[in-house]
Amino acid sequence: MQTTVxxxxxxxxxxxxxxxxxxxxxxxxxxxxxxxSTAIDESDTWTEEDERDLVSFSLQSAASNFSEIDEAEQ
Structure with missing residues:
Protein backbone atom coordinates (compact mmCIF):
# COMPACT_ATOMS: atom_id res chain seq x y z
CA MET A 1 0.00 0.00 0.00
CA GLN A 2 1.46 3.33 -1.05
CA THR A 3 1.44 6.29 1.28
CA THR A 4 0.24 9.55 -0.23
CA VAL A 5 1.90 12.90 0.33
CA SER A 37 20.17 23.82 -11.92
CA THR A 38 21.38 20.59 -13.52
CA ALA A 39 18.23 20.38 -15.65
CA ILE A 40 18.69 23.76 -17.36
CA ASP A 41 19.14 23.33 -21.10
CA GLU A 42 21.91 25.76 -22.02
CA SER A 43 21.36 25.18 -25.73
CA ASP A 44 18.42 27.59 -25.64
CA THR A 45 20.47 30.49 -24.34
CA TRP A 46 21.61 33.26 -26.65
CA THR A 47 25.28 33.80 -27.33
CA GLU A 48 26.77 37.25 -27.82
CA GLU A 49 26.98 36.47 -31.54
CA ASP A 50 23.25 35.67 -31.60
CA GLU A 51 22.51 38.98 -29.91
CA ARG A 52 24.73 40.89 -32.37
CA ASP A 53 22.99 39.20 -35.29
CA LEU A 54 19.59 40.17 -33.88
CA VAL A 55 20.63 43.80 -33.39
CA SER A 56 22.12 43.94 -36.87
CA PHE A 57 18.99 42.50 -38.45
CA SER A 58 16.75 44.83 -36.44
CA LEU A 59 18.75 47.89 -37.46
CA GLN A 60 18.74 46.87 -41.13
CA SER A 61 15.01 46.23 -41.01
CA ALA A 62 14.33 49.58 -39.33
CA ALA A 63 16.52 51.43 -41.84
CA SER A 64 14.71 49.74 -44.71
CA ASN A 65 11.29 50.55 -43.27
CA PHE A 66 12.20 54.18 -42.62
CA SER A 67 13.59 54.64 -46.14
CA GLU A 68 10.32 53.24 -47.56
CA ILE A 69 8.36 55.72 -45.44
CA ASP A 70 10.54 58.62 -46.61
CA GLU A 71 10.08 57.61 -50.25
CA ALA A 72 6.31 57.35 -49.84
CA GLU A 73 6.13 60.85 -48.32
CA GLN A 74 7.99 62.46 -51.23
Missing part, protein backbone atom coordinates in the same frame (compact mmCIF):
# COMPACT_ATOMS: atom_id res chain seq x y z
CA UNK A 6 -1.15 14.05 2.25
CA UNK A 7 -0.87 11.04 4.58
CA UNK A 8 2.83 11.69 5.15
CA UNK A 9 2.06 15.30 5.97
CA UNK A 10 -0.70 14.37 8.44
CA UNK A 11 1.20 11.53 10.09
CA UNK A 12 4.72 12.96 10.15
CA UNK A 13 5.19 16.59 9.19
CA UNK A 14 2.26 18.01 11.13
CA UNK A 15 3.71 16.44 14.30
CA UNK A 16 7.06 18.19 13.90
CA UNK A 17 7.81 21.45 15.66
CA UNK A 18 7.65 24.64 13.61
CA UNK A 19 11.46 24.80 13.51
CA UNK A 20 11.65 21.20 12.26
CA UNK A 21 8.98 21.87 9.63
CA UNK A 22 10.93 24.88 8.38
CA UNK A 23 14.14 22.85 8.33
CA UNK A 24 12.39 20.11 6.33
CA UNK A 25 10.99 22.69 3.90
CA UNK A 26 14.48 24.18 3.49
CA UNK A 27 15.98 20.76 2.78
CA UNK A 28 13.30 20.00 0.19
CA UNK A 29 13.61 23.39 -1.54
CA UNK A 30 17.42 23.26 -1.59
CA UNK A 31 17.27 19.80 -3.13
CA UNK A 32 14.83 21.04 -5.79
CA UNK A 33 17.12 23.97 -6.63
CA UNK A 34 20.06 21.59 -7.07
CA UNK A 35 18.02 19.36 -9.36
CA UNK A 36 16.72 22.33 -11.34
Missing amino acids: QEIYIQVVRNLSLAEQLRLATLILNDLVKQQ
Whole structure:
Protein backbone atom coordinates (compact mmCIF):
# COMPACT_ATOMS: atom_id res chain seq x y z
CA MET A 1 0.00 0.00 0.00
CA GLN A 2 1.46 3.33 -1.05
CA THR A 3 1.44 6.29 1.28
CA THR A 4 0.24 9.55 -0.23
CA VAL A 5 1.90 12.90 0.33
CA GLN A 6 -1.15 14.05 2.25
CA GLU A 7 -0.87 11.04 4.58
CA ILE A 8 2.83 11.69 5.15
CA TYR A 9 2.06 15.30 5.97
CA ILE A 10 -0.70 14.37 8.44
CA GLN A 11 1.20 11.53 10.09
CA VAL A 12 4.72 12.96 10.15
CA VAL A 13 5.19 16.59 9.19
CA ARG A 14 2.26 18.01 11.13
CA ASN A 15 3.71 16.44 14.30
CA LEU A 16 7.06 18.19 13.90
CA SER A 17 7.81 21.45 15.66
CA LEU A 18 7.65 24.64 13.61
CA ALA A 19 11.46 24.80 13.51
CA GLU A 20 11.65 21.20 12.26
CA GLN A 21 8.98 21.87 9.63
CA LEU A 22 10.93 24.88 8.38
CA ARG A 23 14.14 22.85 8.33
CA LEU A 24 12.39 20.11 6.33
CA ALA A 25 10.99 22.69 3.90
CA THR A 26 14.48 24.18 3.49
CA LEU A 27 15.98 20.76 2.78
CA ILE A 28 13.30 20.00 0.19
CA LEU A 29 13.61 23.39 -1.54
CA ASN A 30 17.42 23.26 -1.59
CA ASP A 31 17.27 19.80 -3.13
CA LEU A 32 14.83 21.04 -5.79
CA VAL A 33 17.12 23.97 -6.63
CA LYS A 34 20.06 21.59 -7.07
CA GLN A 35 18.02 19.36 -9.36
CA GLN A 36 16.72 22.33 -11.34
CA SER A 37 20.17 23.82 -11.92
CA THR A 38 21.38 20.59 -13.52
CA ALA A 39 18.23 20.38 -15.65
CA ILE A 40 18.69 23.76 -17.36
CA ASP A 41 19.14 23.33 -21.10
CA GLU A 42 21.91 25.76 -22.02
CA SER A 43 21.36 25.18 -25.73
CA ASP A 44 18.42 27.59 -25.64
CA THR A 45 20.47 30.49 -24.34
CA TRP A 46 21.61 33.26 -26.65
CA THR A 47 25.28 33.80 -27.33
CA GLU A 48 26.77 37.25 -27.82
CA GLU A 49 26.98 36.47 -31.54
CA ASP A 50 23.25 35.67 -31.60
CA GLU A 51 22.51 38.98 -29.91
CA ARG A 52 24.73 40.89 -32.37
CA ASP A 53 22.99 39.20 -35.29
CA LEU A 54 19.59 40.17 -33.88
CA VAL A 55 20.63 43.80 -33.39
CA SER A 56 22.12 43.94 -36.87
CA PHE A 57 18.99 42.50 -38.45
CA SER A 58 16.75 44.83 -36.44
CA LEU A 59 18.75 47.89 -37.46
CA GLN A 60 18.74 46.87 -41.13
CA SER A 61 15.01 46.23 -41.01
CA ALA A 62 14.33 49.58 -39.33
CA ALA A 63 16.52 51.43 -41.84
CA SER A 64 14.71 49.74 -44.71
CA ASN A 65 11.29 50.55 -43.27
CA PHE A 66 12.20 54.18 -42.62
CA SER A 67 13.59 54.64 -46.14
CA GLU A 68 10.32 53.24 -47.56
CA ILE A 69 8.36 55.72 -45.44
CA ASP A 70 10.54 58.62 -46.61
CA GLU A 71 10.08 57.61 -50.25
CA ALA A 72 6.31 57.35 -49.84
CA GLU A 73 6.13 60.85 -48.32
CA GLN A 74 7.99 62.46 -51.23
